[in-house]
Amino acid sequence: MSTASTPPAPQVPAPPPVPALPPAPPVPEAAREVHEGVIWNEADLLEFATGSVAKVFGPEFAEIDGFRARVRLPAPPYHFVTRVTALDAEPGVLRPARITTEYDVPEDAWYAVDGGVPPAVTVESGQCDLLLVSYLGIDFRNKGERVYRLLDSSLVFRGGLPTTGQTLRYEISIDRFVHQGETTLFFFSYDCYADGELILELRDACAGFFSKQELDTPLGIVLTDQDRARRAALPKGTFKPLAYARKDHLDRDDLELLAQGRPGDVFGPEHAQDPGINPALRLPDARLRMVDEVTVDRKGGPCELGLLTAVKHLEPDAWYFTCHFPDDPVLAGSLIAEGAIQLLQIYLMHQGMHLTLPDARFQTVPGRRIDVQVRGQVTPKDTEIRYEVEVTELTLLPRPTVIADVLIYLGDKPVVRMQNLGLQIVEKPGTPYRPETGGVPRFLGRRNRAGEAAMINELHLAHSAKGLLDMAMGPEFEIYRTSRAPYIPNGDFQFVDRVMSLTGTRGDLSPGSEMVTEYDSPEDAWYYRENSSPSMPNCVYMESSLQAAIFLGYYLGATLREPQEEYSIRNLDGRATLVKDIDLRGKTVRHHSRLLMTSVVSGAVLQNFSYELSADGEVFYTGESLFGYFAPAALANQVGLDSGSYRPTWIESEKPAPERVRRIELGPDSPAFRDPSGGGLHLPGGRFDLVDRVDLVADGGRHGAGYLHGHRSIRPDEWYFDCHFHRDPVMPGSLGVEAVLQALRLFVLDQDLARGMTRPRFAMATDVEMSWKYRGQILRDDRELFFDVHVKEVRKEADRLLLIADADLWKPGLRIYELTDVAVEVRPDAG
Structure with a gap:
């Protein structure tokens, strides 16, 4: 197939050729041995996938080996089952049944990314519904004239994705069969455990066996009036990228750079991180890559949170056809879904979300139900598939996360739909991810536009606005997980992004502590667009300076002396001057806040601050302001400015x-x-x-x-x-x-x-x-x-x-x- 039409820039290395994957690695002699508690071993399962069913199930199944096609497991390199350890089924009888399988993830697995197993493999390793339905005798009914296709399924991830070296256990059940003429449908489910921990549930899965004629005339995904109404009712949202990408159309060279962990070379230097930071936040290599060209519209889609379109060019003799299945080549649904996952990975990096943590992985979003429909097959005669990904949620809470609805097209016909597909960026176990005791963390991976290391970043400020306060400020603030506590403004009214430095000690509220914070003002911010002129309005000057100042006092521990109080925060007095009116669109506003006074009175803590705002080293706004933390009783007895009396207009x-x-x-x-x-x-x-x-x-x-x-x-x-x-x-x-x-x-x-x-x-x-x-x-x-x-x-x-x-x-x-x-x-x- 031809490469992308845009030629690579001279400094970008051409992507390496896709390595040929061996059709079947030799099976170690140990795999051929039958151990106690193992019904079929690795050799048996490879035989079932590529050889004779009778050699595995017994001579009564010999007739099936003569059929034109039969149910098989995928062959290597997409064969992900090591042994069968339990079976509750009657051979040749299409009744509900159960099977338990295990897959030992190799330490050097070809698909792994920094030791992480991608979602495609995690889902596909539960492939032994095929083995079970074959054992129940479906091919005696199909006579080689009908082949397996998955129709529907719902997945809920319960834990993190597996890593190399783990053993995955799948407890698979076929729950019922439905016969419609010569067509048989069956409904199944499974639970997946990684080293004993439940990480994935597949529910409401439906597969069937179809003739060539039926498969050649697919209906495609039929979008109903209810589907269209649901899409139209999705709320509009906004999200400010942590770094603005300089490129929105990616070709194969760009994707190869992302697979090498070089987002700064694709999206611009603001997307780069220090060497060694985040080795796992990259695309899989070319063998597993399921997109070749990608276009990003960060304000597209029904929610105006992002629209990604992409193409995967297909090769008729590629490994993904020849192994799935040996006598019935069709592109695995899990690989199609992997392309959608890779698009979400790209979008998280495009939005700069990777900048928030120093050593993290892409992870699925736990607890969300992903609904999948398949209404067409992708075979070697198809030259490409096209993705359309509509982002429905984009947030930093509780970790950088994207949720999307996905349609996959053959030509103009949608054949696969995934709803509520999600991906997030999560720190690896043991990785620093928040401030430590005292509020000063180790380096958490984020640098500003000038290359300075941030103390805490957009992820932590998002938590200080609408999340876990201990995530924002350190373990001392865990006391607020079960009580109401003050937050800074959030969403469209949050005007602090990062803390660059702190001069002061937590618990010391005496005058003199200082904090430097930053806010990136987008060129297309709502407040420029809706203002009476394309300049920063007064409320943003005020709020940005006040939010930065109050965060200093809060971070130092203004409320920690009385953790039982459910304080509210209020601005009381202030004065400010715009000393120079400069165009701040697209610039970073730097706040320098200084604590002038703290006074603790009954039911309240009062703090006074001075502050100045600058951009490109030039001070443009200065002020001073008094804040109070008030207990509910103090707020309930407000008397206004006139001692409770009404002063007429x-x-x-x-x-x-x-x-x-x-x-x-x-x-x-x-x-x-x-x-x-x-x-x-x-x-x-x-x-x-x-x-x-x-x-x-x-x-x-x-x-x-x-x-x-x-x-x-x-x-x-x-x-x-x-x-x-x-x-x-x-x-x-x-x-x-x-x-x-x-x-x-x-x-x-x-x-x-x-x-x-x-x-x-x-x-x-x-x-x-x-x-x-x-x-x-x-x-x-x-x-x-x-x-x-x-x-x-x-x-x-x-x-x-x-x-x-x-x-x-x-x-x-x-x-x-x-x-x-x-x-x-x-x-x-x-x-």
Whole structure:
């Protein structure tokens, strides 16, 4: 067959030729010996696969040896059974029966990857349903005119994949037979044990025996209306790669590099790891490789989490046909599934998931039911099969994991379907995978874009947001496995990726400890796309700095002194300044946080931090903030900013004349979202659609320079509640600030303040220190929030328009936020 159409780059070695696999290795004399407890030994089983059934089952089966085709085991190199140790069956009688087999995985197994057994071999080693159904006499019924084909099965992995040197035991049962005319179906199951540990269950398996005519007219996979409705109902998701791949189309040369453990040479240097790191995270060599060309669309598929398409070119005389089966060549379903597994391996590396651990393996996902349907056969007359893999889940929790639905095509007809196929990356036993006692781990395999070793990485920060806190911070935090504890924000509202360094000691909460963390800001982040300009919005500046600062105190052990308390974390006060507005798309934001104070009071722990944010060595944002860890009783008795009394809004207390007040309804279709002059100014949307309506008084407010009263109805299913925080949902204070900023932008649009400016755009205001006080939070069951904005300065300078205001925000009955010098800026677009 021809190679991929894209020629290899000069520096890439051509892949080695696929080694020829021997049809059958010589059977050692020991294998020919019959030992106590062994019904059929290795020699018997090879004889059954490639020779005479009568020599194995006895002369009463001699007739079958004369048939054109009969049930066989696969021949080497796809023969994976060493002995049969138990049999409960009546020869020649098609009734329920049981068999127990064993397979000794060779230490030098040709298919192994760094000593690991791939899923294809793990599944295929349970191949003795074939031996059992033959012993029950199916070929006496088929007369050589019908051959075995698997139709359906469901698999659940219960443990890790086997390794070389282990013995796999399969307890196989045929549960029933169904006869439909001359066609016989049988239903079977098995349990697989590796050195006595249950690792795999196969259930609801159905196979049958079909004529050539029936096999030549396959139905293919029929997608029903229910299938299409299920696919359409899959939720959309997002996932930020740990490293962005420079290549999305892979040819045979690229796949060979991945088999050599060189993802950095394929996807780019950010995907590379130190020599010796992760020797098992590679594709199998060319003998077992079941894909030749791969295309990746990381935002494709119904869930927008990834779509992979791939082709395997088939050779009619290749080993995978000649061994399966000797008189009935057909591509094994387990090998087809292996191609899908290899695509998931590729996708995990494409997304940079391998970077999170120093010595790990690809493993199946335990406890998930994988449903497989086969409605067509792949034979030597077929020149290729095509894969379509739709990713349905992509997560770092509890380990880097991908779940997908898979269709395999012959031509335009889907013939195999796998649903809920999963793969994860898991550390080998004994490998360091989390911080040690005291919080300082050994090197865990992750380097940043500049090549610096990370202390902990995206995997650990994901656990600090929605997983096991001891995985994030070390064994001292195992006490929180059975109680609620604070988490940092998660998902689309998590803005810390890695901890690079810590200067401080766990348990020492005195001033001076410092932490350096990083956040990679994607070029295509939702907050750029949905903002009123393609720049980082205020809430991300605030959240990124605050999340990094609070993580320092939490990591040092702010809550460990009273582990019985189920603390919640809240920001109380802060001040911050954008000292320079730079384009952060695609850049790494570096946080430098410093602990200034810790105070322990009844039911609370208070900590103050300073911080600065930089990119490419340039500081662009600085601030200081006070946080509190509060016990439930302290949170339940909040009194807001006014000691529990209600302070009315300006519009309530001043009661301006109705003709001075103009109500503006907001929403994606509102004219207020667009620049009245036809320029580039507009309000943010999507997740920044935080205000339902605004009452505007152009000459109102405390300073007579403008007033806006905003209102927002609160729904329990607002997107941010699930992100902030896990098990403690509360609206982020930074989004309350965003609502105020939206009102200020609306004031600019309504008053046409940017008239005369060339290509104006909204921006973060530089060199204006904003300060805030929070004394309460918006919860799921709060019906609404409302706020006042008092414009106090409209400053027109040569290169910008600056609006500065003070603001207050209420929940029903309480004023809970106070903002001073909150500001927006309009400047000419230099782009």
